[in-house]
Amino acid sequence: MPEASPQPDTVDERVLIRQAQRGDRAAFERLVRLYESNVLRLALQLARSEDEARDLYQEAFLKIYRSLHRFRFEARFSTWVYRVVMNVFLDHLRRASRRREMQAPVNEEGGPEFFQTVADERPGLNPERSLRGKEIARRLEAALGRLSPRERLVFELKHYHGLKLRAIGDMCGTSEENAKNSLFRATQKLRAELRELI
Numbered sequence: 001m002p003e004a005s006p007q008p009d010t011v012d013e014r015v016l017i018r019q020a021q022r023g024d025r026a027a028f029e030r031l032v033r034l035y036e037s038n039v040l041r042l043a044l045q046l047a048r049s050e051d052e053a054r055d056l057y058q059e060a061f062l063k064i065y066r067s068l069h070r071f072r073f074e075a076r077f078s079t080w081v082y083r084v085v086m087n088v089f090l091d092h093l094r095r096a097s098r099r100r101e102m103q104a105p106v107n108e109e110g111g112p113e114f115f116q117t118v119a120d121e122r123p124g125l126n127p128e129r130s131l132r133g134k135e136i137a138r139r140l141e142a143a144l145g146r147l148s149p150r151e152r153l154v155f156e157l158k159h160y161h162g163l164k165l166r167a168i169g170d171m172c173g174t175s176e177e178n179a180k181n182s183l184f185r186a187t188q189k190l191r192a193e194l195r196e197l198i
Helices: 010-021 025-046 050-070 077-099 127-145 149-159 165-172 176-193
Strands: none
Touching (some): 010 025, 010 050, 025 050, 025 077, 050 077, 077 149, 077 165, 127 149, 149 165, 149 176, 165 176
16 A cells, blocks of 8 residues: 655654754755745735835744744744744834834825825815825824834734734734733823824
8 A cells, every 4th residue: 555645744844843953954944935925924914015024034034043943842833933923023113113213204205195095086175184184194103103012013913914812912922911911002002192183
């Protein structure tokens, strides 16, 4: 009776991880192939552009390679991989918030803004309403920039990407309750900053 071809399962993955931990580059490359599409998809969800997503993707796999010796099989490897990606993204946000000057996202030279990119064919468009929409977008972006990196990440994953708090907690390497607390703090801070606009 012919032998069945091996399916990629937990045992094969464990073998690959152990080989990669001993410095086997081919084993690490096979691990990358197993996870590359999921990591890229997550990076595209978290990043603001494709270029930023590619940078996060590359940085994440570099960090996975450098940290692989610390993986102890106490959690699922996929969970550990996603935690590394989330930590890379949190570090990226921290660096960006230190570099970023608090400027309104209004382009003085007439470049597209968020509310200008949405076509509005209604006759008699209210200029006052349009101006208010731009002000709300500017104030929201500035308020998001003043959240801690973890608060902003949790808020964006929940409200912009629709992820559940349990999944956010797993991705951030924390509990669902801690993710819920971060979301609550972020929401309270945003409400306080945007109170007069609501």
